[in-house]
Amino acid sequence: MRHLLTGMAVTLLLLLNTLVLFGPLMVFALLKLVFQSELRDRCSWAVMWIAETWVEINKLIFKLCIPTRWEISGHEGLRGDTSYLVISNHQSWVDIPALVQALNRRTPFFKFFLKKELIWVPFLGLAWWALDYPFMKRYTKAFLAKHPELKGKDLEITKEACELFKRQPVTVVNYLEGTRFTPVKHAEQASPYRYLLKPKAGGVAFVLAALGEQLDAVLDVTVVYPGARIPGFWDLISGQVPRVIIDIQTCELDPALWQGDYENDPVFRVYVQEWVNRLWVEKDARIQALQGERTSG
Numbered sequence: 001m002r003h004l005l006t007g008m009a010v011t012l013l014l015l016l017n018t019l020v021l022f023g024p025l026m027v028f029a030l031l032k033l034v035f036q037s038e039l040r041d042r043c044s045w046a047v048m049w050i051a052e053t054w055v056e057i058n059k060l061i062f063k064l065c066i067p068t069r070w071e072i073s074g075h076e077g078l079r080g081d082t083s084y085l086v087i088s089n090h091q092s093w094v095d096i097p098a099l100v101q102a103l104n105r106r107t108p109f110f111k112f113f114l115k116k117e118l119i120w121v122p123f124l125g126l127a128w129w130a131l132d133y134p135f136m137k138r139y140t141k142a143f144l145a146k147h148p149e150l151k152g153k154d155l156e157i158t159k160e161a162c163e164l165f166k167r168q169p170v171t172v173v174n175y176l177e178g179t180r181f182t183p184v185k186h187a188e189q190a191s192p193y194r195y196l197l198k199p200k201a202g203g204v205a206f207v208l209a210a211l212g213e214q215l216d217a218v219l220d221v222t223v224v225y226p227g228a229r230i231p232g233f234w235d236l237i238s239g240q241v242p243r244v245i246i247d248i249q250t251c252e253l254d255p256a257l258w259q260g261d262y263e264n265d266p267v268f269r270v271y272v273q274e275w276v277n278r279l280w281v282e283k284d285a286r287i288q289a290l291q292g293e294r295t296s297g
Contacts, residue, residue, distance in 0.1 A: 006065060007238030013061045014237070017054060022127075025050045029130030041167055047130050048109045055104045062097070066239040070101045074248030078106040083169045083214050085207070085253065086110065088221040089196055089283060090175040093233040094241065098223045099173065102246045107219070108169040113158070113207055134162050136206070158210040165214045172211060174204050176276060181230070193280060195287040201269075201276040205262035208272075212258025220249040222283055224290045245290050 028046040035043060062068060078084075084107055088095065103110060109131070116135045119125040128135075136158040176199035179185065191198050208215075224245040225231055231241045257275060260268030 003238040003240055007234060010061060010065050010237040013065070014058060017057045017061065021050055021054045021057075025054075025130060026126070029126070032130075041164070044132055044164065044168065047132070051109055051131055052105055055100045058097075059101060059104070062101075062236075066237065066241075068236065068239075068241045069243045070098070070246065071243060072102045072246045072248070074250065075102055075106055077250070078103070078219075078248075080105065080108055081169055082216045083108065083165065084171045084217055084219045085204075085211075085215045086171055086173045086219045086221055087176060087204070087279065088173065089181065089223060089287070090177050090179070091181045091223065091225065091230045094225070094231055094236050094244065095223055097233075097236065098244050098246050099221065101244075102221070102248060103171060103219075107171045110171040110173050112173050113203075113210075132164055134158060134210070136210070158206070162211050162214070165211060170211075170214065171219075172207060172215070174207055176200055176204055176280070178203065193284040195291075196280055196284050199276045199280050201273045202262065204276065205257075205269075205272045208258040209262065212253075212255070215253055218251040218253050220251055220279060220283065222247040222249075222286050222290065224287055226291075247286060247290060249286075 025047055028043045028050070032040050032043045032047075086099070086103070088099065099110065111131070111133050113134050113136050114128060116137045119129060119135050121128075177197040178200045179197070181195070181197050185197055189198050222245075224247075225241070226243045226245065227241075235241050254275070257272060260271070262269050262272060
């Protein structure tokens with residue numbers, strides 16, 4: 001009963017926070033349709049400030065209502081005036097609150113690359129547009145075989161969507177596994193990693209091709225949930241997640257990673273894949289070490 005009441009109270013407070021701030025966010029978002037250039041950028045900054053404030057209030061709600069300890073390491077020296085690529089393991093919807101706990105107002109507000117079709121999702125599509133989330137258009141190999149004149153057009157469209165980031169810093173989040181980790185998926189893949197699914201290099205290669213010149217460093221984020229199972233979002237807001245470990249490693253970003261053609265250059269494709277695989281080998285070992293620390297923590 002205590003967990004049920006906690007979950008209901010946190011849900012109500014999160015909803016109230018969203019309702020209060022959604023209106024001002026939409027006002028500045030709509031003004032972006034009216035203004036151009038510098039005034040439009042100022043409206044984008046206002047939207048980001050409101051979103052960051054929304055996150056900070058959510059963090060305060062969590063602090064007051066649930067017992068979760070967010071054990072964050074490696075966040076020292078992060079800056080709000082530079083651009084980052086965040087690469088993280090993915091296990092649960094709790095990963096998103098974990099990221100914002102670690103990064104909000106320490107780095108620029110985070111963005112996800114979204115499929116262009118998602119802009120039509122009611123309410124959410126408008127919110128993602130307001131937050132300047134880049135919508136990408138990707139053509140399949142089969143489609144390009146029938147329409148070769150469109151080859152490279154998807155990357156061109158995505159680069160246009162990222163034009164704002166040349167004038168404002170950004171934090172781009174990429175989940176290389178492409179889906180949440182479960183023991184069943186791990187077994188189906190025959191993943192060579194103990195705690196991770198196989199990474200997909202194609203997605204991050206597309207992000208780097210579209211945005212590489214604007215990115216200054218990689219934030220290799222590892223999220224660990226000490227306990228017998230991976231928690232869900234209800235577990236978090238109902239007070240059933242005692243600890244979350246968030247480890248951040250800041251790495252230099254090699255310019256060579258976006259200076260090739262991933263789709264058509266096999267040598268470059270192998271280079272990117274080897275970089276991703278090295279990250280994943282190191283992350284798997286880091287998770288094992290953090291899992292060991294949990295037993296003594």
